[in-house]
Amino acid sequence: MSRTSSVAALFPFQLLKPDLERVEKAIRGQARAFDPSVEPYVAYVCGTSGKRIRPALTFLAGGATGAVTADHHKIAVTLELIHIATLVHDDIIDGAEIRRLAPTANAKWGNALSVLLGDSLFAHALMLSTEFDDQTIGRRVAKAANAVCAGEIIQTQRRFDFQLSREDYFDIIRKKTAALFAAAMDLGAYLNGQPEPVVNALRDYGTDIGTAYQIYDDCLDLVGSEEEAGKTLRTDINKGKLTLPILNLIASATPRQREKLSNLLLQKEPVDLSALANIADYEGAIESAIETGLEFVGRARESLVVLPSNPHAAALRKITDFLSGLLEGCRQ
Amino acid sequence: MSRTSSVAALFPFQLLKPDLERVEKAIRGQARAFDPSVEPYVAYVCGTSGKRIRPALTFLAGGATGAVTADHHKIAVTLELIHIATLVHDDIIDGAEIRRLAPTANAKWGNALSVLLGDSLFAHALMLSTEFDDQTIGRRVAKAANAVCAGEIIQTQRRFDFQLSREDYFDIIRKKTAALFAAAMDLGAYLNGQPEPVVNALRDYGTDIGTAYQIYDDCLDLVGSEEEAGKTLRTDINKGKLTLPILNLIASATPRQREKLSNLLLQKEPVDLSALANIADYEGAIESAIETGLEFVGRARESLVVLPSNPHAAALRKITDFLSGLLEGCRQ
Numbered sequence: 001m002s003r004t005s006s007v008a009a010l011f012p013f014q015l016l017k018p019d020l021e022r023v024e025k026a027i028r029g030q031a032r033a034f035d036p037s038v039e040p041y042v043a044y045v046c047g048t049s050g051k052r053i054r055p056a057l058t059f060l061a062g063g064a065t066g067a068v069t070a071d072h073h074k075i076a077v078t079l080e081l082i083h084i085a086t087l088v089h090d091d092i093i094d095g096a097e098i099r100r101l102a103p104t105a106n107a108k109w110g111n112a113l114s115v116l117l118g119d120s121l122f123a124h125a126l127m128l129s130t131e132f133d134d135q136t137i138g139r140r141v142a143k144a145a146n147a148v149c150a151g152e153i154i155q156t157q158r159r160f161d162f163q164l165s166r167e168d169y170f171d172i173i174r175k176k177t178a179a180l181f182a183a184a185m186d187l188g189a190y191l192n193g194q195p196e197p198v199v200n201a202l203r204d205y206g207t208d209i210g211t212a213y214q215i216y217d218d219c220l221d222l223v224g225s226e227e228e229a230g231k232t233l234r235t236d237i238n239k240g241k242l243t244l245p246i247l248n249l250i251a252s253a254t255p256r257q258r259e260k261l262s263n264l265l266l267q268k269e270p271v272d273l274s275a276l277a278n279i280a281d282y283e284g285a286i287e288s289a290i291e292t293g294l295e296f297v298g299r300a301r302e303s304l305v306v307l308p309s310n311p312h313a314a315a316l317r318k319i320t321d322f323l324s325g326l327l328e329g330c331r332q
Numbered sequence: 333m334s335r336t337s338s339v340a341a342l343f344p345f346q347l348l349k350p351d352l353e354r355v356e357k358a359i360r361g362q363a364r365a366f367d368p369s370v371e372p373y374v375a376y377v378c379g380t381s382g383k384r385i386r387p388a389l390t391f392l393a394g395g396a397t398g399a400v401t402a403d404h405h406k407i408a409v410t411l412e413l414i415h416i417a418t419l420v421h422d423d424i425i426d427g428a429e430i431r432r433l434a435p436t437a438n439a440k441w442g443n444a445l446s447v448l449l450g451d452s453l454f455a456h457a458l459m460l461s462t463e464f465d466d467q468t469i470g471r472r473v474a475k476a477a478n479a480v481c482a483g484e485i486i487q488t489q490r491r492f493d494f495q496l497s498r499e500d501y502f503d504i505i506r507k508k509t510a511a512l513f514a515a516a517m518d519l520g521a522y523l524n525g526q527p528e529p530v531v532n533a534l535r536d537y538g539t540d541i542g543t544a545y546q547i548y549d550d551c552l553d554l555v556g557s558e559e560e561a562g563k564t565l566r567t568d569i570n571k572g573k574l575t576l577p578i579l580n581l582i583a584s585a586t587p588r589q590r591e592k593l594s595n596l597l598l599q600k601e602p603v604d605l606s607a608l609a610n611i612a613d614y615e616g617a618i619e620s621a622i623e624t625g626l627e628f629v630g631r632a633r634e635s636l637v638v639l640p641s642n643p644h645a646a647a648l649r650k651i652t653d654f655l656s657g658l659l660e661g662c663r664q
Contacts, residue, residue: 035482037489089451093444112425115447116485119421119454123481126458127474135467142459142470149455150367153448157369 061188063312151175159240178210218243393520395644476515483507491572510542540632550575
């Protein structure tokens, strides 16, 4: 299987087409809730950021456990706006100028406006989440948003920190990436009044898929080509983010090798990524990360046993197959 | 009366001492809710930012309408954390290096960490607000937080915009500054189960006091000395924020004068603030802003008629007297 990173391919767009089109309109419609002087900025970032993975998961969880309702759409919009807010701030932090072939907000309007734009989107999303009569929903959204922010700041704070354990790493990506995936699945089922075991199983699916997806992204950062990925690769490592293959490498290194890795990773010049990729491959560190990713995918698949047989449940299963394929494709 | 900007003097600290000490502990205690690798950053900004005005108002509204309860303390912490989050981001935007005699977060750790630190504080505060059983509270907090972000971004977007009307200006400061003052008063009364007219009257008090306070700050930016103010003054105008005295000046200017003002304000060199202050004074633009501020204070005072006679209500009245004095002190 090709190492295409087209996450779009992860999702059964035909099945979700009407819902995704409707959510697209709703997301852009939210821009009109802002002051006229701010609306164009909101509309721009909503149009150029976010792959609608979280809305898609919300709809799949909803469809698999009953029907996709107006409340599912509201949650889908809320979670995607939180995600877009974090992307706007990420791009400031990374000094990124391009996202999905379009200039980032900070490249277009500078950091000052982008900080406030992210804040406004974030505040707006959290306000939307409090509009439900059942306040469990607002609580879960706030908790997930909190986890994302916590994951991002711990990751940033521990850049270049060779003491980072694999447990720390999993804690970071569970918060930063998997929390919103988990909230999408969780709330998708919860809104249909599903019993707790089903809600929990689908939340676990979201956590595991989110974790596996991040591990795939980590591997791609080391073995992928930019043409395949459609984005700038190998930037995480240069920014000091210790990805799973690198953590595997550090864990298995002798003291002498750790010193070499330290020289390779901590020198201020751009890291020799091709050397690093070759070593990681030779030592089996990428292989091992792929195996870990596949374990998470396997667990996600098992969580789906709680679901009845229907097209949305089948699509959730297909996502696990597709993600396995992407991970397998990272083998050298 | 001296033009001291010591806002601390606004508040009856003797009356509120036990509550303010307890809230101080609680705010610092929140730092421990964060990851150990992040806690020191949270503790630092909570210790160096925020004047606890919002907690003080929450306690005064609570005490004036019954008792100050544990819920008042929780709201006080929540509102102050939101305020601190906005200060952390403001300092990035303004490139500020010092706040209240201490280095800002961005000066100490750079913009990347500070963006995420503000986000984390903000997300944490909103999560706290969803923990109340009564979800009206979470909704009002989210709405106020949303207003603050909206006010900040509209203000930034309309820097150097001579088309800004006084209505636009009042809309901005009502959102950016007065919304959290209003929420503090509103929720302080609401938590004591006060009837709607009382809650509304105290919310209006918060809005009017917040607005008057911002107008005072605007005047101080033009007429105050840095020693008196204890902070860097005359930065708003250089950053293109059109304050009320300047808007008054623009409104009364002839086309020829507008051109001169435009040259004075829009040139990229630092603005000749002393010339601007002299003109604003001569034209009565500062005087007029002071009068407007006093009108808001007067309205705030009238809102207090709903309260019974007690020390907390008396303190709220004293705040209006004190703020009037500060505004009067800005007359040249």
